[in-house]
Amino acid sequence: MPGTEPGTGPGLAHGRTVIVTGAGRGLGRAHALAFAAEGANVVVNDLGVGLDGAPGAEGGPAAAVVAEILARGGAAVAHGGDIATEAGASGLVSAALDAFGRLDTLVNNAGFLRDRMLVNLDGDDWDAVLRVHLKGHFLPLRHAAGYWRAEAKAGRPVAARIVNTSSGAGLLGSVGQGNYSAAKAGILGLTFVAAAELAGYGVQVNAIAPAARTRMTEGAIAAALPEPEDVSPLVVWLGSDASEGVTGQVFEAEGGRITVMQGWRPGPTARSATRWSPVEAGRATRKLLAQSDPPLPPYGAR
Numbered sequence: 001m002p003g004t005e006p007g008t009g010p011g012l013a014h015g016r017t018v019i020v021t022g023a024g025r026g027l028g029r030a031h032a033l034a035f036a037a038e039g040a041n042v043v044v045n046d047l048g049v050g051l052d053g054a055p056g057a058e059g060g061p062a063a064a065v066v067a068e069i070l071a072r073g074g075a076a077v078a079h080g081g082d083i084a085t086e087a088g089a090s091g092l093v094s095a096a097l098d099a100f101g102r103l104d105t106l107v108n109n110a111g112f113l114r115d116r117m118l119v120n121l122d123g124d125d126w127d128a129v130l131r132v133h134l135k136g137h138f139l140p141l142r143h144a145a146g147y148w149r150a151e152a153k154a155g156r157p158v159a160a161r162i163v164n165t166s167s168g169a170g171l172l173g174s175v176g177q178g179n180y181s182a183a184k185a186g187i188l189g190l191t192f193v194a195a196a197e198l199a200g201y202g203v204q205v206n207a208i209a210p211a212a213r214t215r216m217t218e219g220a221i222a223a224a225l226p227e228p229e230d231v232s233p234l235v236v237w238l239g240s241d242a243s244e245g246v247t248g249q250v251f252e253a254e255g256g257r258i259t260v261m262q263g264w265r266p267g268p269t270a271r272s273a274t275r276w277s278p279v280e281a282g283r284a285t286r287k288l289l290a291q292s293d294p295p296l297p298p299y300g301a302r
């Protein structure tokens with residue numbers, strides 16, 4: 001229902017133009033529908049690839065989501081480009097400007113998996129997953145940021161939002177997902193830099209680590225996971241005016257749970273006035289480890 005928060009007018013995202021990448025299915029689809037329900041104009045991007053990124057395997061799901069939004073009285077256009085290419089990413093920003101005359105929020109969400117144990121992971125599976133997630137976040141972010149910088153320099157007010165999609169695999173690691181874990185950890189680094197660099201132009205950048213039942217989580221754990229629609233309210237809020245002042249943060253979201261993830265910070269420290277010998281460094285390090293919390297294990301670790 002639009003206007004669910006008191007004092008927010010006809011919808012929390014009313015008047016905003018929002019791009020959601022990979023919005024033909026799963027989490028992206030849920031985000032696109034939720035933004036539309038809160039009054040946003042939505043650009044629904046999806047290349048329509050298979051779960052492993054195989055091209056064109058499953059048709060054009062973006063058009064179906066646009067049809068759903070229009071049927072509910074919302075405003076949306078489809079974009080079928082590959083967000084990990086320059087042409088796809090710049091065309092995506094142009095699609096928002098052509099259809100709605102402005103861009104306010106970018107939700108980077110598209111991606112796919114090529115899971116293998118490291119000893120079986122070849123260079124192509126590494127490149128494909130790093131490309132779609134990491135470059136597929138960077139390029140839309142850069143093209144959107146270029147537009148917002150030009151707006152800010154022209155003296156127009158900018159209250160822009162970027163929501164990036166990491167994963168528990170990026171936070172802790174996930175056995176059998178070395179490529180995906182590296183890409184999703186890279187997205188966190190990109191988020192922190194973008195939040196710092198773009199603050200002066202009025203752009204806030206945050207990341208989520210979601211968990212939901214989609215084709216990506218089919219199989220053993222899927223049945224236990226909640227609906228993708230449960231993650232979208234946080235994404236809509238982060239992508240709206242209402243999240244003013246929140247940037248450079250990482251949130252886990254699963255079902256009805258939202259958790260602020262608190263990242264690397266210095267723990268126990270030892271110092272020596274003279275250079276350590278390796279034996280001394282080892283002795284000091286063991287003492288520090290004894291004073292420290294053990295790291296959380298990666299997902300799937302025995």
Ligand SMILES: NC(=O)c1ccc[n+]([C@@H]2O[C@H](COP(=O)([O-])OP(=O)(O)OC[C@H]3O[C@@H](n4cnc5c(N)ncnc54)[C@H](O)[C@@H]3O)[C@@H](O)[C@H]2O)c1
Pocket residue numbers: 021022023024025026027028045046047048049050051053061081082083084109110111112132136165166167168209210211212213214215216217
């Ligand atoms: N489902 C979960 O529990 C979970 C957990 C952690 C992170 N994530 C992340 O959430 C995001 C969405 O995942 P999902 O579970 O909804 O998966 P999904 O497979 O249902 O949806 C992903 C969509 O991205 C599209 N896509 C893939 N490559 C693209 C490209 N180059 N350009 C445009 N579109 C492309 C696909 O066609 C697909 O429709 C992903 O980044 C995923 O890594 C999901």
